[in-house]
Amino acid sequence: MIGLVGIVVTFAMVFGGYLLAGGKLGVIMHSLPYEMMMIGGAAVGAFLLSNEMSVIKQSLGGIGRSVKGPKWHEQDLQDVLCLLFQLLRIARANPVELEGHIEDPANSPIFQTYPKILADAQAVELIADTLRSASLNYDDPYQVEEMLSQRIGLMNEEAMHAPHALQNMADALPALGIVAAVLGVIKTMSAIDQPPEVLGKMIGGALVGTFLGVFLAYAIVAPFAQRLQAVMKQDQSFYDVIKSVLVAGLHQHATNLCVEVGRQSAPEHVRPSFGDLENALRDLKRAS
Incomplete structure (x- = not known):
């Protein structure tokens, strides 16, 4: 919503100031379709030429994401910490039972409790693959941490393409x-x-091209790119939280401490409070 407000403010201030200064929109509106065809068409053509189809699709979807904001919020961070808490408890108490959850997450009652996380293939695979590796005695915390860092690094790199x-x-x-x-x-x-009045309009129309290119670049496209980058970074921090908890688990820390390590690694503005998370974990313990 704040992004839409920003667009409205930008247009209102630029064109409102122009009109208040005595400018006339007639010249701009007359030239706008042709200038937009040349500038916008060339920009789209160059964009298609320089990017793969996967990046093009990601960019188109990214415009919507930049308006809607990040996918993961404070409640989602708390949910994934609760999910990992349950899985780590099972891994230590009954590794055989854990196998059913990580081999078929879609039918796991624990994963089904958190449908938003279950719907994210990257999060589910990250959790399942790491716990599966630990069950196969690939449990060196430092090697696993390096593996997870490389995997999440590749995810971050791909997310930044758009x-x-x-x-x-x-x-x-x-x-x-x-x-x-x-x-x-x-x-x-x-x-x-031609007479001066005709030439003046033609020169004004030509200058609309310069105006339009600069305006679109710095008032529309660049802010969208920066906003999308910020959204992607916040969403990627979700996977860093998962990594922190899993690595702490491999160090054989207490399960509550593993979850607290993950909570502390979350960005401050989406970090669940200690009290809220503690209450959620207490409810899980009672339910089990």
Whole structure:
């Protein structure tokens, strides 16, 4: 929602200031479709040329994510800590029982308690693969931590493809605006025998290209790219929390301490409070 407010404020301040200063929208509106066709079309074409289909799809979906905000919130962090708490308790009390949960998470009553986490294949695979490795005696905490860091690093790198692609488009838009403006100047020079009032409108139309390229770059596309990058980083921190708990478990810390390590590794603005998490864990202990 705050993103939409930002867009409204940007347009209102830029064009409102222009109108209050005595500017006329007629020239801009007349040239806008043609300039947008040249600048926007060239930007989209270059975007398609320079990115793979997976990045293109991720970027299109990323625009919606940048508006909606992060996928994972404080309650989700608390849920995944509770999920890991239950799995670690089972792993230590009855490793055979754990196998049923990690081999078929979709039918696991523990995973089914947290449908949002279950729906995220990356989170489920990260948990199941690590616990499976531990059950196969691949339980060196330092090796597992390195493995998880590399895996999450690759996930982070892939998640950043879309923001980088949008930022590259933003960087190119001012230059494409200059291209459109130069074409407008060429058109104006071909009509140099026209009266000043006609030439003035043609020059004004040419300058719309420069304006549009800069405006789209720094007021629209670049903020979307930066917002998407921030959203992706917050969402990726969810997997860092999972890693922290699993590695602490391999160090044979107490289960409550493992969960607390994960809670402390969460970003502050989405970190569950100690009291809320403690109450949730107490309810799980009573239920079991």
